[in-house]
Amino acid sequence: xDLAELKxxxxxxxxxxxxxxxxxxxxxxxIKELVAFANTGGGLLVLGVDDxxxxxxxxxxxxxxxxxxxxxxxxxxxxxxxxxxMIRLNxxxxxxxxxxxxxxxxxYFVKLEEDTGKGKAYVRSGEESLQAxxxxxxxxxxxxxxxxxxxxxxxxxxxxMEYLEEHDTIGVQQLRQAAKIPKFVASRTLVRLVLANVLxxxxxxxxxxxxxxxxxxx
Numbered sequence: 441x442d443l444a445e446l447k448x449x450x451x452x453x454x455x456x457x458x459x460x461x462x463x464x465x466x467x468x469x470x471i472k473e474l475v476a477f478a479n480t481g482g483g484l485l486v487l488g489v490d491d492x493x494x495x496x497x498x499x500x501x502x503x504x505x506x507x508x509x510x511x512x513x514x515x516x517x518x519x520x521x522x523x524x525x526m527i528r529l530n531x532x533x534x535x536x537x538x539x540x541x542x543x544x545x546x547x548y549f550v551k552l553e554e555d556t557g558k559g560k561a562y563v564r565s566g567e568e569s570l571q572a573x574x575x576x577x578x579x580x581x582x583x584x585x586x587x588x589x590x591x592x593x594x595x596x597x598x599x600x601m602e603y604l605e606e607h608d609t610i611g612v613q614q615l616r617q618a619a620k621i622p623k624f625v626a627s628r629t630l631v632r633l634v635l636a637n638v639l640x641x642x643x644x645x646x647x648x649x650x651x652x653x654x655x656x657x658x
Contacts, residue, residue, distance in 0.1 A: 441537065443495075443527055450486065450493050454567040457481065460489035462496075464504045467511035472550050474512065476562040476569035478520040478543035479580055483564065488535035497533030501526065505536040517559060518545045546580045547572065565643040573648050575612065578631050579641065589636040596621055596629055601652075609642075609649035 441449075450460060459473045464487060477483035487505065488498040498504055505524055512519070521544075525537040549559030561572040563580070572580070591597070596619040603610050603618050610618075615626040630650050633639040642649045 447495055450489055450495060456564055456566060457483040460486040462490055463498050464507040467508050470508060471511050471516055472562045473569045474540050475516055475548045475550050476564040477540040478548045479546050479561060480564035482542035483540050485538040486535060497529040497535055499532055501534035501536050515551045517549050517551055520548055546584055547577050563643050570643045570645060575627055575631050575648055576643055579634050582635055589632055591632045591636055604652050609651045611647050611649060
């Protein structure tokens with residue numbers, strides 16, 4: 441990618457497939473963006489761009505990129521596929537472009553501690569990287585399989601679809617209350633309907649929103 445093309449891309453602002461940072465000062469925070477890209481549809485993270493979108497570059501850009509790559513090696517599991525591209529602005533400053541592929545071993549996690557397997561998964565939603573709910577982790581894991589999802593269209597599914605006729609979206613708690621079922625049953629029902637392509641889901645900061653595949657949520 442040349443500089444002119446990159447500037448055109450950045451001028452549109454951060455979004456589902458683009459994130460930019462000035463420096464890798466806090467790599468433990470930046471890697472969640474990379475994990476979110478790997479868990480969603482891939483994306484591009486650019487080091488050397490100001491918060492307002494100014495492509496100003498960063499000194500010692502190779503060192504900044506190394507810091508971030510080292511954090512990926514230490515804190516991300518499994519290791520995502522990515523490539524790093526350097527663009528020099530002048531002798532002192534440059535940009536580092538991290539091209540993150542959509543993962544084939546989802547879900548990807550940021551480890552909570554270096555010597556543990558436990559971690560937090562993130563997904564991309566608009567210009568945000570959000571911690572994935574248990575339902576989202578299950579969805580992104582099972583979407584990698586080619587299994588045919590079987591479900592019976594029973595009373596709770598009927599109540600769900602009737603709810604969506606009056607409301608744009610539904611969440612686990614709303615389904616639990618409307619159908620008078622346990623939370624885990626509501627969760628399992630929504631996950632199955634997403635995997636069966638009856639519903640789709642949009643993560644938000646206040647919880648996942650499920651909606652009919654015939655509707656569009658912006």
